[in-house]
Amino acid sequence: MKKLMNDPRAVTEQTVAGYVRAHAGRLRRVGTGYGVARVEPLLPGTVAVIGGGGSGHEPMHLGYVGAGLLAGAVPGEIFSAPTPEAILEVVTATHAGAGVLFVVGNYSGDRFNFELAAERCAERGIPTHTVVVADDVGLGELIRADNRRGIAGMLVAAKVLGAAAERGDDLESLAEIGARLGHGIASMGVGLRAGTSPLADVASFDLGEDEMEIGIGIHGELGRDRLPRQRADAIADLLVGETLAELAPPAGDSLLVFVNGLGGTPPGELALFFDAVARSLEGRGYGVARVLVGTHVTALDMQGVSLTLGRFDSELLSLWDAPVDTPALRAP
Amino acid sequence: MKKLMNDPRAVTEQTVAGYVRAHAGRLRRVGTGYGVARVEPLLPGTVAVIGGGGSGHEPMHLGYVGAGLLAGAVPGEIFSAPTPEAILEVVTATHAGAGVLFVVGNYSGDRFNFELAAERCAERGIPTHTVVVADDVGLGELIRADNRRGIAGMLVAAKVLGAAAERGDDLESLAEIGARLGHGIASMGVGLRAGTSPLADVASFDLGEDEMEIGIGIHGELGRDRLPRQRADAIADLLVGETLAELAPPAGDSLLVFVNGLGGTPPGELALFFDAVARSLEGRGYGVARVLVGTHVTALDMQGVSLTLGRFDSELLSLWDAPVDTPALRAP
């Protein structure tokens, strides 16, 4: 297995430890689980935005803890939702009196565990709201729309909501932004080589040297189609077509473009792929409003890429542009 | 081949295009080659620090063009030095009247081509100095010391020299810092899976599923030893031992620690590996003065990691700490 690790069962613990040690001035561990919170406490009266879900997607979520983004992160075991206890520990460590916003992907385990945590918060008088991100259009008609997964759009949602919380929005207004975001983000991925879980000994699926899997998930789930590998331009155009179809922006619109590496694809290829995406968009009469290119929401060491498009109004754009200072995303 | 690309011969062109497009507010192309320069011109009277060498190491060098780091970058073809012409184009675009500092790795092709460029600069009255980085101790006694390659330490050198240029240091003082740096940086890498060049159809060497190659170069050069893959702790300890031996810091010293991904290793593994490095250092009685963990100096899509240690005096540390604002490195 082409992996740097010790005991496979210690991977999450040691990964979290490494992040916190590398960013000791910004991150601190909380509670007895893998939870992480900002060192700088929130301004009293601001909503704590907390992201969580299975680990194996680093730098998400713990790399996005910091000013302008998450107040805390709750990683579970690899690809496995965190427990309500772990979530509550991060809530306790970050709550600043104005309630908690959970940002989670649309996975049963994540939804249920955060739901249970929310019920316990309610018992303690801490108001919560949960934004469930379901941006993955990769499976198309194969699945019911309410089964769409959250993939790279989770970072986009967290960034926008984190910025809104930082400026002082209350829980209700954050909930409204979350709902608006839901209709404005669409993503789709393509895998060239599946990732390998530390606990398994083999990749989650096999792909021939010249095959690709269209519409993969970030847990090594199979996608919609297995095709011969195509040129970057053709892959980009395919992903642009599917995500655009979902968002249906008016002709001439400019979109947020997020090209995300799945873990094993190097930065140079992402840049090249972004160029292909931009040309495809322009060829279809659309523009690029904002750009993010990088390895942000991974599927362990999967080789491949996802494209996220955002159809954003000016308020969402200004939240996207707001300053952010986290280990894995920093701007301006 | 598990690669996102179009025509293999267009990879460098399209990668550079993608970087410049994604960072249009910061980067601009210059001349007819792959050269890139800052959009914001240098302050008149500051030295232009220019990095260059074969491409395939992205984000190096073009991702490090910006305030506090490089004035310009000259990528060559993949793993191939740029021509003196291409170098001169970037010199012309960035020179701000105080001369040019080239930061290059210790490779024949790079050294010769930058040397030729320097000769032409001299003909035109532009003073230059070249810092040749040779931080790779991975081949140990296998090779003569003057054949040591430049690997991840190239970024460290560029960062420090870029900061010094930004504060106004003249060419002579930059040359002195460059010389000091030379004795203070040591790196070593380990490959788990070799990268594949777009032009080749196979990886540059074959490694069994449970093998690793110790001391690899960033062009797919073989290393010193092929061993069964070990635990991250053991690998970290091996790299720490070799790099420490080179720097021979006094007991109790604190070092700069740079854990660099080689392209195909995901961020989570790098964090875990950094944790192992820090524990190894502490176990040997050393501390961690500064930390950088990320995918910065790659070997296409090679899976693996390199460790760079820096034994820095307080001036070098403060240059390391200086603000930097580039596509691939931003701080504080």
Next chain:
Amino acid sequence: MTLDANWAARWLIAAGDVFETERGALSELDRQIGDGDHGENLSRGFGAVRGQLRVGTLPGTPAEVLREAALTLISTVGGASGPLYGTALLRASEVIADKDALDAADVAALLRAGAAGIAQRGSAEPGDKTMLDSWLPAADAAAVAAERGEDAPAVLAAAVRAADAGAVATDDLIALRGRAAYLGERSRGHRDPGAASSALLIAAAADSL
């Protein structure tokens, strides 16, 4: 043969045993259409439950035993099945609260509440190819048997048969919930791991009489 706290404890210990034994098989089912960890999840969760139980020394009610186990499952499993089984047992414990021993109607009510908890937590409907497709037939069969006036063991036996049949019947369904739903049509022809484990759990209740 009383369905008291000790029976409840024996049930959950037996469940821990069977999930340990069937760990590989359950994970293998999950590997076909999910992420391959269902056996791990349950052996971890019910292992923790088992560790907390001391049969014979239990002072309380069956409801207390189930409630304790529910909280443990919720706090140790983490995946989808932890909250689902946790919610099921929590709801079940609520409808048998304060009873020292359960009769036939209680058993039927317990199963009905468990199924309702899963349906609510999972927004699942019958036929979605989930654990509900084992719990719901079990609850229905138990209700019918209890209506007919059968005793608690007979009610449980009827539930076991129906849970089993329900699990087997998931083979032909397309998953509409959970990870298996990402496969769409390709999920057909595989047994739902949660339905399979639910049948084992209900069988353990009968076997512990």
Next chain:
Amino acid sequence: MTLDANWAARWLIAAGDVFETERGALSELDRQIGDGDHGENLSRGFGAVRGQLRVGTLPGTPAEVLREAALTLISTVGGASGPLYGTALLRASEVIADKDALDAADVAALLRAGAAGIAQRGSAEPGDKTMLDSWLPAADAAAVAAERGEDAPAVLAAAVRAADAGAVATDDLIALRGRAAYLGERSRGHRDPGAASSALLIAAAADSL
């Protein structure tokens, strides 16, 4: 049979032809102990040189032809060999400046200057397993032949034999320069690609008489 500008042009065109033909073989040598691009580099560089030359219409001197070619190599190759061959031809052109035709002593001087250019640019020493190990014996043999009073073709012929032998002799050396040096002891048993291409280049000079 005059070694004038047209001869120089025929030489470089012939070099372009042979590097095109031997591209694969040279890259294969480079694959063994380097990065596998030596054939590509030379066919690109000398291909560009060839494209700029029009045999028969050249007004100038051999020095002008070599100088032009040197600049083209430097600006098109990019690897290590571009500056090395470029410097070699540049230095060679300097020692034959202004001559319309070369005699035996000029040929020897040209090869000596080329070798010196490579040694200087590459900080290479004899025995480092580089192209110098082909150029230097060639220059030495040419000097001896010229001293002996042989004519230019004979001097070139002596150089060709020595360059070839020098290239073959690199098989037994450990590389101390260039990428091959990263292999240390493991570089032994392989021919240095630059030495091999140098022998071809010098042979092309003789063949173009």
